[in-house]
Amino acid sequence: MVILIVGIVVVLMAVYISWRAGRLDRLHIRLELARESLDAALMRRRAVVLELAGARLLDPATSLVLAAAAHEARIAGPEEREHAESDLSRALRAAVDQERFREKLSESPGGRDLLDELDTAVAKVVYSRRFYNNAVAVTRTAQRRWLARTLRLAGHTEYPDFFEIDDNPPATMATE
Template sequence: MVSWALLAIGVVLLLFGAYASWTAGRLDRLHHRVDLARASLETELARRSALVGELGGSGMLDPASSLLLLDAAHRARTASPEEREQRESALTRAIHATGTDVEPWTAELNLAMRRVQLARRFHNDIVVSTRELRRRRLVSWFRLAGHAPMPTTIELEDGS
């Protein structure tokens, strides 16, 4: 009878260990996906900023609009991580405030804006999934997240 009890306890511990290991691996993969999504968003924001800078310097807009776009694009590119969301939101507002419907640039700028929207949504979806998993009791009690910081969503005006 004792051997069956020990066997049952061993099986339960083995199953628990397998589940904890699977959860830790899933959490690690989600953290990696957050990093990749963040890098993708950074790339799209840089691409949009460069495109707006090119449009502002092209001479196709009035001087005030060009100056506004160039300043907003420069501030977005050189912003510290703490003020990055504010600067990118200001760039979005500057794009909408100026007449950027210049024919060779319209389609490219709209595509860049859409790609930023999609990259931000993708990033935030992965962050929400990661945070939900990290809030589970098993993860917090056994510290399966290790020392990884809690990921945060990116909240900026992106035209959506």
């Protein structure tokens, strides 16, 4: 009888440990997908900003500032990426929040379409970063649990890092 009870307990523990390991694996997959989505959103925002800067719809100084910020964000290494993306956000806010910027651009041929693309790209960055940081928080919590640490259910995987950038949209853009 004792052997039966011990056997049942061992089986239940094995099932629970297997379930926790599977959950941790699914969280890592979710984290990778969220990171890819964030990378795609940031890339799309850079592309739209470069398109806007090269469209000859803006004054030369604004075009140069936007193009330089987008280029720096594109070539930034992993260590400088958050800073470069924040700089792009600030440059974008400075340009778009100029007086009558949206009205002037909307009146230009193709300007309305560029504004719509820019609004969409900026909103996707905001949402993608939220989803990614949420996935990081949930994954870190799961990795820090006693069972996951003791049995090394995450293997030698490091804790994922949050992606912290200044992604506040320009005041004239409605993202929410």
